[in-house]
Amino acid sequence: MKQVVIIFIVLTAILSCNKSNNNQELESRVKIVKPIAEDSDFGFNYSEFNVIHDTIKRGDTFGTIISKQNIGDRKMFEIVNSVRDTFNVRYIKPNRAYTMLRSKDKTNKLQVFVYQPDALSYYVFDFRDTTVVAYKKTRPITIRRRTIGGVLKGSLSETLGNAGVEAALASRITKIYSWSIDFFKLKKGDRFALTFTERFINDSIYDGVENLEASFFEYKGKIIYAFPYVQNPASGKVGYYDEDGKTLKNFFLKTPIKFSRLTSRFSMNRYHPVQHRWKAHKGTDYAAPTGTPITTTASGTVERTGYTAGNGNYVKVKHNGTYSTQYLHMSKILVRRGQHVNQGDVIGRVGSTGLATGPHVCYRFWKNGKQVDALKLNLPGGEPMNSANKSRFLKTIEPLKFELDSIGNL
Template identity: 30%
Template sequence: MQVPILRQLPRMHQILITMISSLLVVLLLWPSSDNSGHPERKFEIGKLYPLELSLDTDQLRPMAGDEKPAIPPLKWKEHEVQSGESLAVVFNKVGLSPATLYHLVNADEGTKTLTTLRPGDKLRFGFDEDDQLVQLIQPKNATDSLVITRTADTFYSNKESKDVDLQLNFSQAVITSSFWNAADKAGLTANQIMEIAGIFGWDIDFALDIRSGDTFSVLFEERLVEGEPIGRGNILAATFTNLGQTFTAIRSEDGKYYDEKGQAMRKAFLRSPINFRYVSSNFNPRRLHPVTGRVSQHRGTDYVAPVGTPIWAAGDGVVMQSSYNKFNGNYVFIRHSSTYITKYLHMTKRSVKTGQRVKQGQTVGTLGGTGRVTGPHLHYEFLVNGVHKNPRTVKLPQARSLSGKEKTQFQKFAKERMAQLNHFSQFIADNSPLLGNRT
């Protein structure tokens, strides 16, 4: 039988060895100073925890080829395309070879569009110190440009767009001769003038109802790129005082216009079915017929404008008749409901057929001088339950208006918008002896 070595030693040695062994165990189990400051963490499934990594900063640098090479400063040449110039002619004028032209226009779909140049287009050519074409820029409009850039062995194209900023602008005027002249002098564009006529066109006949002393004010967006104005945006709010009655329109988020109460500006019928220049004859139940010389009812309104001017459907409906006779010439009758019918006479040509459905503002024909007339014009009639009514003054049915929560929210929004318009108007009134511009 073998006896353990420890027992063969003297008792004092056994005690010392036991004490040393115990001390070593304690030292091995004692926590290190590195962990003493971090309490034990319990991790939960489904949560994200930060992971501390110690990485050499060199490892965080992008790999070669990850970054696009910077384009060195270029020498620029600009060219405005003239009538009759092709891209080949332009390249030749700026000193580029046919081979460069071929490689560029065949690089991708974007570069191919460069071949369709128009007079007035502008091109910017960027050359390096070796007179090699590095970049070509074609501005498409105030915000967008086609940018073509050379790489090692080819070209590639991309579209670059500048940010557009919007700011509020304002205009107002008193009319002394015509709405168009007053609006033009007040700084509004032709598109804005027509848009205002469209907004209020269901309540005001801009051919017959405009009077000296009428006023209007408009709050609109100005579009800016890099601080420079590039055009006008939406009309946000407007007022028009006509014959002592003030109409108000505010643009909602859906792009439609309502008054301050949420009633739609749009009506079921246009007040005038034509973009007129002037009106030759108003509604008159008794008048001398210009051809026969007899007293006869004139059951509508005559609008004189250039031959070929589009004529619009006053409202949604179905074409009852689209035909011709020696009295009416080319004519179109539209039934809008069991109550309303509109008639359009003396047209050069008709654009719709009997039984066809039409929408408000859709072209139904063009102005002319067919039938019994003394000159080209549109004769327009408006019937309610079979009775002729004056198109200028007949009460038009309302289109859909806002209601409920939608109406409440809009009324609050309209109040804020009108406060902006009135602020501008008051500022002008306080700083000018006259209300805006007079013309």
């Protein structure tokens, strides 16, 4: 029995040892596996060089980088002089990529230096001849078109992000619809559809949205379309119109802040959170982080700026003989009395000055000298499309609208 136990222990040890050796061998194999490098770029075959990829560090200059390389007897001033017609070496900036191609012999001599100021372009400095040759190249751009749609599954930015679209498109869309949609009120489940084009560098590297060709959003149960159209080719100015050729641009923007939260409405009897009593609240409150830009909702002249104990820092803008608006509780005023402002200009920053429990802007609206609820007004629209253009416009948008409807209603 004792001999059987001994044999069992020996066999177990041997198997364990073999297993351990196998694991070590597997680990060893894993460690030496290297990713396959790209074969070429910038017009050079990487297999012919020792390739080094790096990034410009703060404090680096063209001179400090090149002078540390094996470049033979070349003088730096000669190199700079050779390339000055192509590239100003002082323009090298931190966090930009560069690539060095070195010879494969024992000298490991610098053959080519490539600087990439952005994803689209690059500069090549070729050291292989007696004179340094420098030239600039631009990568080819491919434009692809796509249509996405369905229902919102979060904010507009989140929905676009989930579809792999750059966040900048959300800001562009918000600006286009700023006269007709309050994006704070869009909700999950609202339908949308977008047709747009995107740029790709070398047919593979995503470089953002090129153009928005058409869109619609469901807002308060209504579908609102937007189609870009140039009424006057001489001006080249793009306007956005709905499916009937009506302009989306109104005299007033919907809100004075982008991407904020409506926290209190116009009311003749509201409990004041600071004074702890019931009183009229003749404005609409939008909460946003301190420092958020506040924009004037229509063009006009700054009628008043100043500070009061209740309003804090404020700006009042007179738009015409009928309408005026006021913006309260600013952390900073950025305009002066008598100054002309255009619709969408930043006139101040969100704060909590005066009687305020947190950072927000109280937006007040006057019509014929009387304070009214801006959210309930039927505000004047923008310039309509002229009749000469309308038939051409309707024919142009017909296939675009069909495409949006096909995917947006799935």
